[in-house]
Amino acid sequence: MGYLLYNGIAVTGGTISEGIIRIEGDRIKDIILTENSGNIAARILADNPGLEGIDLGKRHVFAGGIDAHVHFREPGMTHKADMASESAAAVLGGVTSFIDMPNTNPPTVTVERLLEKLETAKGRTYANYGFHLGATNGNAEEIASAIKKCPERFGGIKVFLGSSTGNMLVNDKNAIEHLFRIKEKEILVHCEDESIIRQGLEDAKEKYGEDIPFRAHSEIRSREACLDSSMRAVDLAMKYGTRLHMLHISTSTELLMLYHTKQRYPAVTVETSANYLWFTDKDYDRLGSRIKCNPSIKTEADRMILRDAFLEGTIDTIGTDHAPHTEMEKEGKYTEVPSGMPSIQQSFQVLLTLFGNTPEGLCRIASAFSEKPAEIFGISGRGSLKTGNYADIVVVDSGKEFPVTKECLAYKCGWSPYEGARLKGSIDYVFVNGRLAVREGRLIKDASPAGRELVFTA
Ligand SMILES: [Zn+2]
Structure with missing residues (x-):
């Protein structure tokens, strides 16, 4: 039993080569790099009638x-x-493993909540699942206990240094310093300075009255708010030797600072999301609340530098920051509408559209979308095309262009800010733990969800 994928072009962080991948059980049994894959595959298939050739x-x-x-x-x-609906969207978007953030209700800030969440996910997700633990001003003991009791059962520790959905702001100086002293786990930070944001909101109210336009979001949650908070996080990390993961970086100024920081202090890693690589503040007039997210979407110049930094490698990873709200919740005034947008089904395709036309771009995608996240969080047996790894595999027609329509979306909320955009890269086959989750672009609905719990060794 198993699959033989042949006549494909395997893309890794450093190589692009034609070859054959043999899947047996839940693992990659063999990878044969050859330009003669059709003939060799025919022989293997003749000798192994149980294998399905693709x-x-x-x-x-x-x-x-x-x-x-x-x-x-x-x-x-x-x-x-x-978890069921969005993990289906995940596999349709080429994401075979996800790590969920702790700002749920109740928030994942104790060992008990973490274990409950793991239990909830069991048997229900199409992609492999894992969770980050959340920090608060007062849960140091819980974090210490999780690190001691079950370090392999959570990804890292999320710290909201700026407030967002779920109100999990950590603003106590001692609590923050304590968190940055943690060495055993990755510290993930949302960096936006709260006092600058508050001032920005006051200024906007004065300028616009009660009806603040959505384009003011990037004035309120300004680039200064990002840089200020990011610089403080980096300073603390360098002081205490923290493994720091900078989430959803949105400005060129932070990237410049991080480029220099990384030369001296490689334990800092940088994430952005496809949203910041795709949209600019000009899109507020067209999309309004739909692209209201935290941090805010910035300028065209920021987007250009972000794209360069992705190719050049200052940006290590792409996290989708998939953050759905219903269409109804997204209707209303600026001050009432929640921040966040659904994106997990389109992020990989955004990357393919922007960077998939060169070998360097394809390799950077493989690195940022799979290899580097696996490395940072020490995800056991996943993240690269390697013999012996779990067979989590995505097959794409990178050049194929298509419009994003409402009908293709698997999100429970049923909408996407990318609707109407033309993206490249049809995701044709997706394997999760050696089982087909997507065939010819469609979710295999009658197959039970094959997602398993991720094991974190870092
Ligand atoms: Zn987020």
């Missing part, structure tokens, strides 16, 4: 995406999304 017709093969930044809204907000 001719990939020179399509690209990637290790399944590992998305270390999602908000699947369960428990507590399952009218927006849940």
